Amino acid sequence: MMSESVPIIQTVQLVKIYGSGENQVVALDGIDLTIDSGEFVAIMGPSGSGKSTLLNILACLDRPTRGQYILAGEDVSGYKRAQLAEIRSRQLGFVFQSYNLLPRLTALENVLLPLLYRREERLSHTERKEKALAVLESVGLADRAHHYPNQLSGGQQQRVAIARALINDPLLILADEPTGNLDSHASEEIIQLLINLNSRGRTIVMVTHEPDMARHARRVLMIRDGKLASDRKNGHHRETQSLASGEGRSS
């Protein structure tokens, strides 16, 4: 895939401004960020801090007003909508807070959906099914392949969504509050699944406002008022981490 020396994500003075004139809102105000392959990064911050805007830009769903976003060595800042769609198809996988499974499709069909929009190395109908089944199995849902989303629990639905994010073998997985709609048990399951994926080399960027979830990430970014407020490594510094969670609760 990529050589180790090139970071997966590199942003240079990323600025996003909504509106114009008097009503102009600065959502991101010069973010410089580098994320390397194999990292598990949590982005935290109060609502309105710009963390969702940052994730949307990293996810190639939105474009920065100024600055550069270099994804795996490719500057995508000025890409058109169709080009961004192609990047999403080839390089990225998404996990949403509300799962966003299509209700009329089975788990299997939801998982193979991204394969339909792939531009290169297209697979046959059978190959698509086989691959989707394999990915479903890897998230422990092979026996639920032909169930519809409304026949699955929240945790199961989110696992289907993760399988969908994985099917194109993306460089990067972006998760937006992946446990936001789940009870603590299901949340634990999902976070363990993400940790497992990360331990097998997946790069994961996750937006969350739950310090309990951020605790599992190896690196935590705090966004405030569109600026990067702090950037800490987790794991080896338990005190820092508990401090961070204390900070999160008080705010």
Next chain:
Amino acid sequence: MIFGEVLKIAWDSLMANKLRSFLTMLGVIIGVAAVIVMVAISAGTEAAISEAINGLGSNLVFISSAFSRGGPTGGPQTMRGGLVYEDMTAIRERISGVAGVTVEQQTSVTVKYENTSLEDVMMVGATPDFPTVRDVRVEQGRFYNDTELERASKVVVLGKTVAGELFGETDPIGQTVSVNSIKLTVIGVMAEKGLVAGVDFDQQIYVPITLVFKKFMPAQFARIMGDRVRQIIVSVDPDADMDKVIEQITLLLANRHGVTLDSLDFTIRTQADIIATQESTTESFRTLLAWVAGVSLIVGGIGIMNIMLVSVTERTREIGLRQAVGAAPADIQVQFLMEALLLSLVGGLLGILAGIGGAYLFERLGGMRTVVLPYSIGFSFLSAALVGVFFGFLPAKQAADLDPIVALRHE
């Protein structure tokens, strides 16, 4: 994206709302069926007309009275004008190149034989030339001759159906029937002819026109009308010059009626004129039908556009998700266009079935002649497809232009 998958997604989403999809298609179904049925009816009418015209006999010239053309003297002119029986005999005797001349004076009568009685039978008063002029044959017995015409003999020739209904297996020749209580001798039965220009020749009976004047006119009516006839039909000899014959007839009749060529009290039309008139009638009829059908197709298209716009709004989140997992704007556009196209094509197919069925029903129940033309099927189906693409374009564009972030947040 793979064509088969686009088709499957489109099909599934139409099937998810079967009733709605069907109602949406209804406009197209009606439009396509209308095109097919209307073309079938107009083709059927045309076929019926051309058969009728061929059945009229050949090289015919129709001379009609031009009544109610109140001349300079007003009222009396109306009574004085018009054709009389002697005009017919004059043409017969003095114009060359004429194969036969007849009048056709219809009267509705009741015909009785023993205990059988037929009401509303059309009695035609004509001349012995009638079979020649109308190209009909006598099957049994004979037609009346010139002597019987002059003497106003009480003879009658029956149409095939009338003979069958009155006599069944019995031989009608020489039998006596009573027509409006007047006893007539049957001297012949016509061969089967069928419908000609809406008139069933087999349901008619034929008597000498002189007999009609003498016996079948109410006294007070006869005083006013005398021996007036509505129409004289001339069959021109195939070798003769039609225009020259018409010119001679015109001069002769103008002279007899004492009118100038500018103020004729009769009109002369040839078969060619009648064909032209009928063709232009069918033509404008067909144009009208084409417009009606076209409008219903457009209405169907608007229905498709409407429901597709609703569908785009309903499925905004789905569109956002598809974009998020890699669908390009073009993929989304193609998918919605395919749905619109599918609606119109399935509607078109159902419309073809409805159209063929409708044409059949019109023929069976409506008594109309219909001919389903293959071109109308192809044309209407193609129009339906075009309507689908045309009216699907705007909703598809709207779907493709959705911003994925906004679409994903849509509730």
